[in-house]
Amino acid sequence: MNSTAVVLMIITVLTYGIVCIGKRMELMDAVTVSFAVLLAGFGMSGGILALFGGFSLNKTLAVLWLLSVVAAVICRIAGGKPNVCLKQTESIVRPFLRTLILLCLAGLVYVVTTHFQPEDDIMINAGKGFTQYLWLVSGIVLVLVCVADILIHCMGYIKAEKTAQKILPELFVAGIVITAAGIVIEAGVHSGIAGILTAVLLLVAAGAAGVGLSMLYQQRDFAELVLLGVSETVLAYLLSAGILIGLNIFSLERAAALTLGFTVAAAGAAYAYKKTKPSCTFQWKKNLIGIGFLLAVIPLVGTTFGMFGMGQDEGVYQAKAIGYVYGYNNNFMTFDEYGDCVSASDKSDYMAAIGNHLEGYNFTLDEEQVQGVAQNDTTGSLHGVHTFSALLAVYARVCGVEHMMQLGTWILALSVFLLWLVLENLEIKTLYKAIALFLYVLSPQVLWQAKTSLVETTLAFVILAMLYLLTDKKHEEYRWLFCIPVVVFAFLHITIYVFMPLFVLMAYGLYFKTGRKSYIAGAVVMLAGYLAGFFMMCASSLTYVYGNYDRLYIGPVGPSNLKAFVTAVSVAGIVFSLVLGLLPVKKNTKAVSVNAQSMRKEQNRFKNTCWRIFVWVFAAAGLAACLLVMKKSAYPSAYMTSYAYLLSSGIILMPVIFIAAFLRPSWFKKKDSIVLLTAMFYYCVIIYSAVFKKEILHYYYYGRYIVPYIAVIVVLGAYILSRTAESMAHIRILRDGYGMLCAAAALAVAAVLIPYAGIVVNGQDQTQLQWKILTELAETVDEKDSVVVLGEEVVPQLMVSLKYMTDCPVYPLKEDKEAAAVQCARLKDRYSHVYVISGEPESGAVADSGMDTVYHKDNKIQMDVKMPEELDGIAAWIPYAQEFVSSIQPVAVYEYISE
Numbered sequence: 001m002n003s004t005a006v007v008l009m010i011i012t013v014l015t016y017g018i019v020c021i022g023k024r025m026e027l028m029d030a031v032t033v034s035f036a037v038l039l040a041g042f043g044m045s046g047g048i049l050a051l052f053g054g055f056s057l058n059k060t061l062a063v064l065w066l067l068s069v070v071a072a073v074i075c076r077i078a079g080g081k082p083n084v085c086l087k088q089t090e091s092i093v094r095p096f097l098r099t100l101i102l103l104c105l106a107g108l109v110y111v112v113t114t115h116f117q118p119e120d121d122i123m124i125n126a127g128k129g130f131t132q133y134l135w136l137v138s139g140i141v142l143v144l145v146c147v148a149d150i151l152i153h154c155m156g157y158i159k160a161e162k163t164a165q166k167i168l169p170e171l172f173v174a175g176i177v178i179t180a181a182g183i184v185i186e187a188g189v190h191s192g193i194a195g196i197l198t199a200v201l202l203l204v205a206a207g208a209a210g211v212g213l214s215m216l217y218q219q220r221d222f223a224e225l226v227l228l229g230v231s232e233t234v235l236a237y238l239l240s241a242g243i244l245i246g247l248n249i250f251s252l253e254r255a256a257a258l259t260l261g262f263t264v265a266a267a268g269a270a271y272a273y274k275k276t277k278p279s280c281t282f283q284w285k286k287n288l289i290g291i292g293f294l295l296a297v298i299p300l301v302g303t304t305f306g307m308f309g310m311g312q313d314e315g316v317y318q319a320k321a322i323g324y325v326y327g328y329n330n331n332f333m334t335f336d337e338y339g340d341c342v343s344a345s346d347k348s349d350y351m352a353a354i355g356n357h358l359e360g361y362n363f364t365l366d367e368e369q370v371q372g373v374a375q376n377d378t379t380g381s382l383h384g385v386h387t388f389s390a391l392l393a394v395y396a397r398v399c400g401v402e403h404m405m406q407l408g409t410w411i412l413a414l415s416v417f418l419l420w421l422v423l424e425n426l427e428i429k430t431l432y433k434a435i436a437l438f439l440y441v442l443s444p445q446v447l448w449q450a451k452t453s454l455v456e457t458t459l460a461f462v463i464l465a466m467l468y469l470l471t472d473k474k475h476e477e478y479r480w481l482f483c484i485p486v487v488v489f490a491f492l493h494i495t496i497y498v499f500m501p502l503f504v505l506m507a508y509g510l511y512f513k514t515g516r517k518s519y520i521a522g523a524v525v526m527l528a529g530y531l532a533g534f535f536m537m538c539a540s541s542l543t544y545v546y547g548n549y550d551r552l553y554i555g556p557v558g559p560s561n562l563k564a565f566v567t568a569v570s571v572a573g574i575v576f577s578l579v580l581g582l583l584p585v586k587k588n589t590k591a592v593s594v595n596a597q598s599m600r601k602e603q604n605r606f607k608n609t610c611w612r613i614f615v616w617v618f619a620a621a622g623l624a625a626c627l628l629v630m631k632k633s634a635y636p637s638a639y640m641t642s643y644a645y646l647l648s649s650g651i652i653l654m655p656v657i658f659i660a661a662f663l664r665p666s667w668f669k670k671k672d673s674i675v676l677l678t679a680m681f682y683y684c685v686i687i688y689s690a691v692f693k694k695e696i697l698h699y700y701y702y703g704r705y706i707v708p709y710i711a712v713i714v715v716l717g718a719y720i721l722s723r724t725a726e727s728m729a730h731i732r733i734l735r736d737g738y739g740m741l742c743a744a745a746a747l748a749v750a751a752v753l754i755p756y757a758g759i760v761v762n763g764q765d766q767t768q769l770q771w772k773i774l775t776e777l778a779e780t781v782d783e784k785d786s787v788v789v790l791g792e793e794v795v796p797q798l799m800v801s802l803k804y805m806t807d808c809p810v811y812p813l814k815e816d817k818e819a820a821a822v823q824c825a826r827l828k829d830r831y832s833h834v835y836v837i838s839g840e841p842e843s844g845a846v847a848d849s850g851m852d853t854v855y856h857k858d859n860k861i862q863m864d865v866k867m868p869e870e871l872d873g874i875a876a877w878i879p880y881a882q883e884f885v886s887s888i889q890p891v892a893v894y895e896y897i898s899e
Helices: 002-021 027-051 057-079 093-115 121-153 161-216 222-246 252-274 288-300 313-325 336-340 344-357 387-399 401-425 430-442 444-450 456-471 473-492 496-514 518-540 542-548 559-582 594-632 641-648 653-663 665-669 672-692 702-727 732-762 771-781 792-806 817-830
Strands: 361-363 380-382 786-790 810-812 833-838 851-863 885-896
Touching (some): 002 057, 161 222, 161 252, 222 456, 222 473, 288 401, 288 430, 313 380, 313 387, 313 792, 336 344, 387 401, 387 473, 401 430, 401 456, 401 771, 430 444, 430 732, 444 641, 456 473, 456 672, 456 702, 473 518, 496 672, 518 559, 542 559, 594 672, 641 672, 641 702, 653 665, 653 702, 665 672, 665 702, 702 732, 771 792, 771 833, 771 851, 786 817, 792 810, 792 833, 817 885
Parallel strands (some): 786 810, 786 833
Antiparallel strands (some): 833 885
16 A cells, blocks of 8 residues: 555656656646656666665655656756646557557566576576566656657657757767766776877777768767767777787887878868768667667676686786887787706796696697797787777776786677668568567577677677668668678688688678779779788687688698688789779669660579579578588587577567568668678578588687678568568558567567576676786785795696786796795795785695695686587577586795795
8 A cells, every 4th residue: 555655656656757857738638658758767766776786665766756857857857836637638658558568578478587487496497587687677768768768759848948058968978078088087086197198099099980971971870979889899898909910010009090090081182082070960760770779789788707717818908908009019028037047857847837827828829929939938929909908008098907817898889880871771561670679689699608708799899880881771882891790800810711702702792793893992992901901810829820821721721821722812802902903893874775675684684593593592401511521520419610600699580581582582782781781691600611610519619710701690580570571561450460570570589598597697608707806906915026836736826817917937846845945035025025826825835834824715717618519408409508606715825934
């Protein structure tokens, strides 16, 4: 009874506020709106409280009561006295019903995910945790829907409509300025003057990018310009970092300055081309769904994984990023303290520690690299392409090393919005755009990837930037610029050589289709950029390049002549492109006779027939190839790459694409953009699964290779769903029923995947050391004239990172107790402080009375350790992690005093 009274009071207060701000609003409409706002507020407030473990009905109603009173006071001040009428105004029952439907759908997903789970406590708990988040997101969505519908259907009620339209953009700009100021302050707190300088350079670069885009895209929505400007800045930074790393002159400040130079140059080129001033609009309704999904994904992956350390790609990227933050910018690393080792035994132990425990540390064995670089036997380079580490480092410079993993959160958010813009470019219906975004955001593989420090989430962002430019038919003259993301790809990821033929052929196809020479220029830029990126990778990590280009080692081609081979092929491609550009491409625009028209119709029929056969053959061949790979593999079908694509793209979209290929092949040539997407689908998904990467032997780690191309399936699948709906447009019942069926299918997929996504959202994988412990260890041993001795169990996590962070000499600890005591005594003769860090404090060489404990903390390790042969039941078909196994490892720091 008390709860009912509080609800009635809330509705009354909200209604009062609504009629204050309304202009002769009909009373029942005001009550309806207040009820809808109450439902939305309850969903959001309850979700927030549940997320923090404090949900109760009384708390939720108390929060709502407080918020409603504040809202009513604001409405009274802004709108004046209440003003109502009895005349019926435009009904907003439909938007209210849509709100209720959304609430019911959210409730349905909640029921499914909490009551229909495998009999596994961990799965159930993770599912419940994720549904709490889902409830929160549904509340946010409901708020957005309510606000949007109220403003759309009741704009005439707002007294100061023109004033509001003028003030809202100003408030938005003010919010951006405040955010930028906050970023600068954050950078100053973590990195001092260097951080402030880096942040200011990049913020100005983003502003210049936005200005340039506002000149190219006249009257573009301001929110789009902001997010596109940030995206352009990220691409420019990656390109800048890659160039500087290739020249071995990288620093964060130089990269930020070069990024600013690129964006200012792009803005200048835009002004020279358009000869117009910047302009924009404030179309807040246009991108509500896209921005809503952007905001929704942030808390999903806001809690990232911990530090891995040397051993796998993400750990090496982390270590290199830490080096960049602390000024270790050289492409090569040397442990100078190795030269102080007295005996051959000490040197042998030191080299063994690097060789056995620093997986991903590549010695400079190549004579070409050793010359002029190697300072002693330990000189080497870190595994991987360092461009992504440079991006991690700039985020760490601004937000702190222990927060640098959050970069993936923001890159995924930008990717989601770019995906929205790609769907917009293809004019896909709103329902199917929402379904596509929903399935993409819900993919456990996509979510896992964004929480790691692996490069593939950033590569997916680059691919989506390319797709955005390719699908932008409204600005045909800019489409050739898709070559820029391809060049960034060439400086970012080693697999560019696998996909470069596809990208060049796409440029050729557009050239023959349109006759625009700019596409030839794009092909030349891509090939030149690929060659430059290849030599950049060779300059920074030659061993890594030799190992990953092994697919080209056919016949006489091998590591010894790889550079010559790649150069020859790239130059030949550039020459061929230039020759191709000299050939005339005629487009027949003249009027034709009746006979010629009849002949053209026959030609079109023949072309359509050939296209159908072409699509059928490729679809059948693709399916056959995938099935053949499954049959011949020694592993279960669920570990085939094609199956991983099926799961990771939302289960329903790949079958939809293949069904349409057999039943409606003509749909795939309706637009140039769809032809290109189809080509990417066959190459990046089918051919890649059947030829280049046939198996994924461990989810999620090796599933990262497919993440950049999941968006291709999502976009093409959404197009097919939308095209099917358009074909039913003349029969309303059929069209609406089809839409409901697609929505129900998406919810069914959600019911299957949410438990696994929940485990990813709530857990930590690939975590060998908590970031906070790393920073505390660095602060503990960062004394003048100090040396650090590391126990075997912590060498992978600390040997490289602590050296970067503290500039202290680091040594592996002797395993024998007496030898360790002698080692520490010798070091004590040369250094004021000798710190020993061990992961086994109570045993081994550190259990000595000559040690004083100066730091001790329990480190939580979390990993998914299950392999394919260990999985059965439903896990054999959905091989995503069912749990991340946790263990506790104590980490202690001792200061050596005496024997």
